Amino acid sequence: MLDVEFAELSDPGRVRDHNEDFLGHALPASPAEVRSHGWLFALADGVGGHERGEVASRTAVESVLAGFRRAQAGDAHYALMQRLVNGANLQVYEAGMGTGPGGTAMATTIVACALRYDRAVVANVGDSRCYLVRHGSATLLTRDHTVANDQVRMGLLSAEEAGDAETRHLLTRSLGNNLFVNPDIKEHQVIPGDVLVLCCDGLHGAVTSEEIASLAGNGAELEGSARRLVALANEKDGADNITVQLIRIRSVERVGMYRGRPYRLR
Numbered sequence: 001m002l003d004v005e006f007a008e009l010s011d012p013g014r015v016r017d018h019n020e021d022f023l024g025h026a027l028p029a030s031p032a033e034v035r036s037h038g039w040l041f042a043l044a045d046g047v048g049g050h051e052r053g054e055v056a057s058r059t060a061v062e063s064v065l066a067g068f069r070r071a072q073a074g075d076a077h078y079a080l081m082q083r084l085v086n087g088a089n090l091q092v093y094e095a096g097m098g099t100g101p102g103g104t105a106m107a108t109t110i111v112a113c114a115l116r117y118d119r120a121v122v123a124n125v126g127d128s129r130c131y132l133v134r135h136g137s138a139t140l141l142t143r144d145h146t147v148a149n150d151q152v153r154m155g156l157l158s159a160e161e162a163g164d165a166e167t168r169h170l171l172t173r174s175l176g177n178n179l180f181v182n183p184d185i186k187e188h189q190v191i192p193g194d195v196l197v198l199c200c201d202g203l204h205g206a207v208t209s210e211e212i213a214s215l216a217g218n219g220a221e222l223e224g225s226a227r228r229l230v231a232l233a234n235e236k237d238g239a240d241n242i243t244v245q246l247i248r249i250r251s252v253e254r255v256g257m258y259r260g261r262p263y264r265l266r
Helices: 031-036 053-070 077-097 147-153 159-164 209-216 222-236
Strands: 003-011 021-026 039-045 110-116 119-125 129-134 137-140 184-189 195-199 242-251 255-258 261-264
Touching: 003 021, 003 039, 003 222, 021 053, 021 242, 039 053, 039 195, 039 242, 053 077, 053 110, 077 110, 077 119, 077 184, 110 129, 110 195, 110 242, 119 129, 129 209, 137 209, 195 209, 209 222, 222 242
Parallel strands: none
Antiparallel strands: 003 242, 021 039, 039 110, 110 119, 119 184, 129 137, 129 195, 195 242, 255 261
């Protein structure tokens, strides 16, 4: 049966006096729910330059978690994540519109990971990321929705140039700007010992993937790893809020899929 352990931490950083990030999780209440629902982890980063970013991030994460808890037993995570992220987008959009005449612009990134059996379904909008740490290296599972990253994909910038570009933090996609949003959603197989790292740009903008792998991998105690990652991000930058979730896979239940339904593998 799938079993996980996790740690999470959010810090305002060394410059800002408030935290516009928000995180949360939904845990199965019984062994039966491990198979019927699984786990969900999510974090959001209220977009700088917009009013009430902290409200947007909290609204997004709470919407996704509430929808996950209400889901029908056995709902396919891929389709469910599509619905949850779009529902969160609508919640943030309507919260902004309901603040008075003309509304108040509110927006946020989000990255969320649903776990069941031996699969992780990762959804993201914006530049909050998910890494998979396995065998001493960290692999990026998400794609940043930024102007600079789009220019890399089109061959207009190199990855090195994008890292220094002024447009590296300019989002092309976020929750709350429009009635509809198109999240990236991907499914990945996980194995015991894997660590999934969800983080905002306050962390990955300061800490390299090699440092993430070193601090979060190799069987390290997760709460200490989270503290060390945040401390390193503050040491190297600290100009933004810093939020991280670490999820280690202890064991999995191997399954195959037939016509959208899981069956156990021996």
